[in-house]
Amino acid sequence: MSPERYERLLAPLELKPGLTLRNRIVMTGHTDVLAANRAPSERQTAYLARRAEGGVGLLITGGAGVHPTSGAFEEMPDPNPSDPAVLDLFAHQVEAIKAHGSVVIGQLYHCGGQSATDYFTELPMWAPSEGRGMLSDLIAHAMTQREIAEVVESFVSGAVNYQRAGFDGVEIHGSHGYLIQQFISPLTNRRTDEYGGSLANRLRFAIEILAAVRAATGPDFVVGYRHCAVERMPGGFGLDEAVEVARRLDATGLIDYLSVSNGTHESYEELIPSVYVPQGKPAGYSERITAQVDVPVITVGRINHPRIGEELLASGAADLVGMLRALIADPDLPKRIEAGDLHGTRPCIGLNVCATRIHLNVPLRCGVNPRAALEDLPEPDVPGAGRRIAIVGGGPAGLEAAVTAAEQGAEVTLYEGGQRVGGMLLAASRFPVKAEFAGMVEFYEERIAEAGVDVRLRAEVDALEPLLDEHDAVVVATGARRDASPWHDRSLEPDLPYDGPLYRGSLAELAAHDVRGRRIVLVHSERNDHAALTLAHHLLTAGADLRIVSSFGSLTAAMDQPFEHFFSKLLAAHGTPVYAPAAVLPSSGNRVVIDHWGLRERIELDDVDWVVSSGRRRTSLPADARALFDAGRPVQMIGDCVAPRGLEQAIREGRGAALEAIAAVAVPANA
Template structure:
């Protein structure tokens, strides 16, 4: 931790409009699905935890401004007047904790499929919604006026509910960016054509809110720095638009991407860190002294501090980092940055929202469950034995130790981490190594007794005399048939002599074990063909991770054959056969298979000891990392009754 990150600009007070913020850290807005129509107690607890953790400003998740913006359940109806009272619990909680709070207000535009709203998608012009047959409705001038009033009414309700201001969402392909962008605005009236005309609706909204609520009510706008869309807004266009908006607002929040480049909206771990910083810097140079907020894969306080020092932005927006660790700011302020639980940008959070489920975090099982967290009452320390130092076992051991238990952690291999070591092997997945390093630091700072290279037997277990056992021995690969190696072995460091490798998805998971092995093989000089029987690629990964994966495959020459299977041939070739029985021969190729995993088994030397045993993670059933961490944490925190888990 550098001295500048400890005591520098990041933690310095900063003024935004009428608001004096205690520091420059902003919780950036993101959907949670923790409330439907009306603000909820769950959402209040979620924001309270981040305010208590020390952030300067919270930007509440987007609330919709008009019935035509209803895209799905789990959205707060910002235009519903009952929210004026419902918001109070949240705004009061945030203010009591010392933070300010504004609310993002949005019209979803063409990202409405009509299922919930039973209306066509409103947009400046007729545009086809990607992946559907639906065409948006070109709004009339009267409908534009109706939406402008919807933004104003929503802002009124926010003010009545105790918010310090609003942030108007004019980015990411939603309605207002649809007006701003020449790629989607083909109007010939005074809302289309020139940049001044295309910006008109946003200025009308801002000015109407200002006239209604006055200069003390903060107004920000989320703008794009680059639409990354053919025919869309380029960085120069975005600077020009920002300069038109800046005199009317208290801050600008800079992002990038659109529906045509949706993978940039919530960039996953393979994207460069701080991908929007230079875009924000260009806008800041044009709009100063209006403050500029930047978001987008800012992983640590050192990066945040450098952005401020180099004057690319005035405020640092964090969303996923604060989902993972609500105490992020407090830990920076105390100099305990090594205690920050890292976001690895795996995007389980985005995946849950995209799947129309409540937000979950892979690395923080408690996200969204703040109301359920209870203080462990003082009790006699237990002797907890954790068998297996993979993610589930590490989480169980650290949680039990933090609760005052005497913990021994056994691991049969020579290092901790389990499957994290394999998962983080490809260059594009090395962010996962941050979580592994976090666990190493936490173990070193704890009182946990770690024993590596140990295969426990009954005598050892009896000598340890545990009062409870957490079994976290993980999964093992399904043995491959008719193949040289498994993907598991490749990710573990096994090498191949063959130049050509055919990698087959036998398990059918269509997920990261397959793709990570393909990338690792390509990165080490092999010519790789991925073969899958699936009809669509990447159904086992988060949707926004697929475009960057395909770009990496293209750059490395990785070939993908769907609707196909690979067959070994005795003459040293691999035959790839598709669903119509067409065959392609790959000479001199080695066949590697992703054969899947199975539980390592729950039976062992611990049977018959008369000690409560709880299985967690993949030994219970091979699943996702998020589930392993959640089960490990619950096991580490659990109180045990005479007959097992209470």
């Protein structure tokens, strides 16, 4: 394979005299909920240091809330701790990151009217003006000028603490709809004093913070600013005003770089764009800003392949590229780019398990990388040589188990009923919007081939007993099947026959049908069901005349935050009727009868081509699996065949089961 060169990404950049980034790749600031008692934990340090070890040029830690009223998330380190010993933990973290050659900057924020502090600290939310908050629906308190000065001071003390702890600099978070942006935006700032009204007034708070931080930390400390290019909120600011803000901030001479991001928590498709947003699309907004300012500009937005980063640098859209989620998925990406060989890269596929978890205030994990944010746990030393492991099922759980066991040296046979491995990843990749999932399938295909896994395709395994004669352990990863029934999961009579116009093919095959103009009713009854989202997206963009029946209070309420706003807007743009909470009733011919519980109404739709059901997943197991497991035989069940869940659980359990299966087998005498 010819080496892949990404010269621009690999070019160093001098941020300050004597402070040079080894490349243009940035791990942008992110909440990881990995702190312990609001101090840096060993887990967090190991997680960050692992990315530095992988070669990232600039690593930005945090965001961290500067003030008791500032946080939207639990368990982020406090940059203004009452216990000075916490600063030693920061210093230890910085040292661990710098030991691997990354420049390290700490991000400070105040979430303002998005802080939801009431839930954690029972303090009111602070914002420029009174009004409904975005994340929490709580009503914010309009800050007094004394409170404004108090928050400015808390940014300063946070920055000074970071400087003492050895950070190379600080980043002031003026984006994502947080407090500073709330002051800048005419949508959220309705003040009539010198902090409201004209742009100069709305910028006053940001500039006061930057000036005070610069004065306190001196000329050698890096001061960066995270800036929003497009709010995408009715009444908010657009790119023209964002360019002007950037120009004015640059002209102050107070900042060393601008990090440009987009969106708020109500325009999430710009903020942390998921797989439904084209790769690298939001990153392009920075181009006009870069053209207008002297300081280096970082851009972000689903830059999950170095090719996209290289193109953005070449086009002049930015000087540095944020590749946060690409680095969560594969911390070694910068080193791979440097080596000119991307072979073996775990791709970030934009499922936003990471972001979803953060909003639930639980520690970060990754849908494709089972080691992410668990790097403090030692790699288990379980030599597999001489062990014979059978894996039944070639979906993500089985593939991860096969790769893990084979790479430990075990002799692995993988039985897959289909013609190709990949399971739900392969099925999803048939839909154009998820075509990049094929990259994950290819990743596994390469890894199992390299690790010498014996793959048996079209091999249906109905019983495990015969496999136990030939193998030391069997890992069952047979997944779940979706049945075509239109009844939602809690229907009293879920096995009732249905004579209506039911689509009975596989959901993946639906991608190949011409659905233009077809009248389709999509039945949805599982929370955050990615298949339902993919189907809705596909059917709408492919021109179907779609209606959705959801057993939840609303379709979007059943989705996690990273998808909620995107789908609300998509459905609104297509004028898609959503009946919720509702269920399909028995009917025949091409008529569909919907029982709308909310309206206490029956709705009849005629001329329906198909009722497509997404929401009935049932576990699928070889007949003797449970009995063998109960009998204490070396059989493990993992992933969706235990209970239908997500990719993250499948992959994590795959890895865990492989290691356990090996460890449980006695060491062969001749090993």
